[in-house]
Amino acid sequence: MTVVGYVYKGQLVCADEARELGITMAAENGYAMSWGDCGAPEETLGAWAGTTGLDREDETTFTTGEFPKRVTDDHAQRLRVEGLDTCCHACGWDLAQPF
Numbered sequence: 277m278t279v280v281g282y283v284y285k286g287q288l289v290c291a292d293e294a295r296e297l298g299i300t301m302a303a304e305n306g307y308a309m310s311w312g313d314c315g316a317p318e319e320t321l322g323a324w325a326g327t328t329g330l331d332r333e334d335e336t337t338f339t340t341g342e343f344p345k346r347v348t349d350d351h352a353q354r355l356r357v358e359g360l361d362t363c364c365h366a367c368g369w370d371l372a373q374p375f
Contacts, residue, residue, distance in 0.1 A: 277348040277349060277350050278348060278349045279291070279317075279318070279346045279347065279348055280347055280348065280349050280352050280371045280372075281294065281347045281352065281364060281371040282294045282317075282321075282344035282345060282346055282347055283340045283344065283345050283347055284297065284340055284343070284344035284345075285340060285341050286340065286341070287365040288347065288361070288362065288363065288364055288365060288371055289344065289364050289365065289366060290364035290366070290367060290369045290371060291317045292317075292367070292369075293364055293366045293367060294317040294320075294321060294344055295315065295316065295317040295320050295321075296320075297320075297321075297324075297344065298315070298317060298319075298320025298321040298322075298323060298324045299315070299320045301324040301327075302320060302323040302324040302326075302327055305324065305327035305328065306327065307323050307324070307326070307327045321343075321344060324343075325343065328343070330342075330343055347371060349372075352371040352372040353372055355371075355372065356372040
């Protein structure tokens with residue numbers, strides 16, 4: 277399954293928005309990205325998680341209010357079938373659109 281976005285604080289965000297969020301939050305927690313602002317979403321979110329001691333691989337240990345959880349292509353398609361919004365709240369990109 278492919279990660280197509282994330283859910284954070286009750287809202288869907290695309291990979292680009294999540295990447296920016298990871299950079300911002302890691303910096304706010306005192307972590308400077310060695311690659312500047314060029315990291316992939318999983319890298320920047322991993323750096324942020326590392327500043328908090330959060331185990332991203334066990335998503336049962338945190339809520340979407342605390343840290344973004346992954347949204348896979350299958351999950352986005354299920355949301356669409358259920359008639360729910362599948363667009364990034366920040367930029368409007370549809371996470372359920374085919375690649």
